[in-house]
Amino acid sequence: MRRFEGRVALVTAGAQGIGAAVARRLADEGASVVVTDLQEEKVAEVAAGIGEQALGLRLDVTSRDDVDAAVAAAVDRFGRLDVVVNNAGGCIVTSVPEDATAEEWHRQLDLTLVGASRCIQAALPHLVRTRGNVVTISSVNGLAAFGNIEYSAAKAGQIAMTVNYAARYGELGVRFNIVAPGTIRTPNWDNQPGTLERFSKMYPLGRVGEPEDIAAAVAFLASDDAAWITGHTLPVEGGVLTGPRGEMNLTPSGSFKKEYPGL
Structure with a gap:
């Protein structure tokens, strides 16, 4: 498919993991891509x-x-801007919730929530011209209780922000949507051996996600295939929101296993 032929996308936190996969997917479908990150060498490699x-x-x-400079560079280089993918963020508060300081809360919100808002504000005049769209990478943490309270609050804020932007700018043809991933196999987990294998048992589909799973969802929402979708959150989470295995009795029964011996 070449759904992004002639279009330009800006992807934040694109040096690895989800951001890199999104940048490659959009480029594979014809987009010119501005890949951004704090990690200069890695983003240059991507x-x-x-x-x-x-x-x-x-x-x-x-x-x-x-942010202003990155948006200006995208337009200077490629002449327009059609898609912004807000992927920058992360869980940066290490304190237990009862001990988290106001400074830690501000740092978390500034990176994950206000950072996404900065990118939208800077890109919006260009997106109005191209009737473009924004896809923000939130998390299932913004939809249900998975811990990391400060991070979860920032991710929930992204969802509320997106709904309001969608309502405000829909008449100008600009769309805003969310992809909410579950656990994704990214380099962030490299120093925690065995964790992803343990987490995979919580997912009804039996595995954690791959960056390409998220990239596929982003490509759909950013494309004209989703031209009448705005203000929505698309969970891409292997079924974990139906109830994580290991915490609820969702294992297929013995009689079901007899009919499907591969389970």
């Missing part, structure tokens, strides 16, 4: 791997000057 249709830039989403 852009080089995509080819001439990609530009790698350093971007700190907690800096409005950085």
Whole structure:
């Protein structure tokens, strides 16, 4: 498919994991892609791997000057901006909730929630011209209780922000949607051996997600296939929101296993 032929996308936190997979997927479907991240060398490698249709830039989403410069660079290089993928964020509060300081709360919200808002604000005039759209990577943490309270609050804030942007700018043809991943196999888990295997048992589909699972969902929502979808959250989470295995009795019964011996 070439759903993004002639279009330009900006992806934040694109040096690895979900962001890199999204950048590659959009480029594979014809987009010119501006890949941004704090990790300059890694983001340059991702852009080089995509080819001439990609530009790698350093971007700190907690800096409005950085965000404005990245959006301006995208338009200067490729002439327009059609899609923004807000992927930057992370769980940066290490305190237990009762001990989290106001400073820690501010840092978490500034990175994950306000950072996404900065990118939307800077890109919005260009998205109005192209009738473009924004896809923000939130989390199942914004939809249900999975711990990490400060991070979860920031992710829930992204969802509320997106609904309001969708209502406000729909008449101008700009769409805003959310992808809410479950656990995804990214380099963030590399120093926690065995964790993903343990988590996979919680998922009804029997595995954690891959970055490409999220990239496919982003490509759908950013494309004209989703032209009449705005203000929505698409969970991509292997069924964990139906009730995590190991915490609820959702294992198929013995009689079901007899009919399907492969289970």
